[in-house]
Amino acid sequence: xxxxxxxxxxxxxxxxxxxxxxxxxxxxxxxxxxxxxxxxxxxxxxxxxxxxxxxxxxxxxxxxxxxxxxxxxxxxxxxxxxxxxxxxxxxxxxxxxxxxxxxxxxxxxxxxxxxxxxxxxxxxxxxxxxxxxxxxxxxxxxxxxxxxxxxxxxxxxxxxxxxxxxxxxxxxxxxxxxxxxxxxxxxxxxxxxxxxxxxxxxxxxxxxxxxxxxxxxxxxxxxxxxxxxxxxxxxxxxxxxxxxxxxxxxxxxxxxxxxxxxxxxxxxxxxxxxxxxxxxxxxxxxxxxxxxxxxxxxxxxxxxxxxxxxxxxxxxxxxxxxxxxxxxxxxxxxxx
Ligand code: 2U9
Numbered sequence: 001x002x003x004x005x006x007x008x009x010x011x012x013x014x015x016x017x018x019x020x021x022x023x024x025x026x027x028x029x030x031x032x033x034x035x036x037x038x039x040x041x042x043x044x045x046x047x048x049x050x051x052x053x054x055x056x057x058x059x060x061x062x063x064x065x066x067x068x069x070x071x072x073x074x075x076x077x078x079x080x081x082x083x084x085x086x087x088x089x090x091x092x093x094x095x096x097x098x099x100x101x102x103x104x105x106x107x108x109x110x111x112x113x114x115x116x117x118x119x120x121x122x123x124x125x126x127x128x129x130x131x132x133x134x135x136x137x138x139x140x141x142x143x144x145x146x147x148x149x150x151x152x153x154x155x156x157x158x159x160x161x162x163x164x165x166x167x168x169x170x171x172x173x174x175x176x177x178x179x180x181x182x183x184x185x186x187x188x189x190x191x192x193x194x195x196x197x198x199x200x201x202x203x204x205x206x207x208x209x210x211x212x213x214x215x216x217x218x219x220x221x222x223x224x225x226x227x228x229x230x231x232x233x234x235x236x237x238x239x240x241x242x243x244x245x246x247x248x249x250x251x252x253x254x255x256x257x258x259x260x261x262x263x264x265x266x267x268x269x270x271x272x273x274x275x276x277x278x279x280x281x282x283x284x285x286x287x288x289x290x291x292x293x294x295x296x297x298x299x300x301x302x303x304x305x306x307x308x309x310x311x312x313x314x315x316x317x318x319x320x321x322x323x324x325x326x327x328x329x330x331x332x333x334x335x336x
């Protein structure tokens with residue numbers, strides 16, 4: 001038993017030297033000096049030894065207890081004093097550490113702005129899968145196999161007939177298949193195209209497409225809605241210009257330009273001295289598309305439009321390279 005006491009003493013003194021802070025100090029106190037600690041357990045063992053040995057062993061044990069308490073108090077004072085010193089040596093004149101505040105990515109900001117404008121005009125926000133089948137991405141949109149429009153929308157194949165969507169239009173197909181008109185939705189989201197990467201195109205980008213189908217929906221309404229959007233997005237004095245175009249899923253179709261909001265249409269570097277900036281495409285939904293989703297094309301008409309979020313953000317903020325959006329360079333991102 002005496003040997004055991006000596007061992008505990010040696011360990012106690014050795015460990016005591018390693019203590020660094022108040023937390024370790026407290027754990028150490030509980031371990032050795034606590035009610036269920038090592039020293040108390042030695043006292044408990046006293047009962048088990050022969051009577052004649054008890055006085056001697058008891059005395060040694062009491063000495064250990066006193067010594068332990070004394071050494072512990074010394075260490076405690078030492079640690080407290082050190083802490084006090086650290087406190088005093090705090091230099092409040094040292095400049096604080098700079099904290100970065102997070103912000104939304106410029107594409108998220110642009111997307112949210114576009115969504116807010118259309119939601120305020122009564123559009124609901126719809127979404128769908130980025131991995132699509134050939135039917136929803138092409139066929140139901142009046143783009144059969146071998147159609148030349150497929151060339152411009154070359155994409156990435158997961159397997160035969162399963163692809164990364166090239167536009168968000170399959171979302172509108174899915175919504176129309178699930179309910180009858182009226183349908184008034186926007187479909188924002190990420191789309192993919194197998195493009196040669198350059199300052200103007202990337203293998204993925206974001207679109208917002210819109211669709212309004214009901215009885216008596218007209219091209220005039222489409223023009224009014226897009227003008228209201230452009231005024232809120234680019235400034236109340238902008239004008240729109242509609243140029244005839246072709247898309248397999250709309251007839252008639254148009255490409256839409258906004259008068260340059262930098263120079264007011266007079267001509268500048270941004271609009272390449274033309275006074276107009278192309279912002280989106282649109283048209284009346286082709287009756288063939290209605291056939292695919294089971295809508296009565298004699299009863300219903302609808303308009304649709306589509307825009308690239310990157311393009312809108314680039315025009316709005318004067319960004320000249322699309323790749324900047326995806327590189328996560330702080331020097332770019334912190335400007336928004
Ligand atoms: C359905 C029916 C019609 C969506 C439309 C465009 C015109 C268009 C381009 C703009 C720039 C794509 O991101 S971009 O390259 N889009 O010009 N999109 S009409 O028409 C639809 C969509 C879904 C069922």
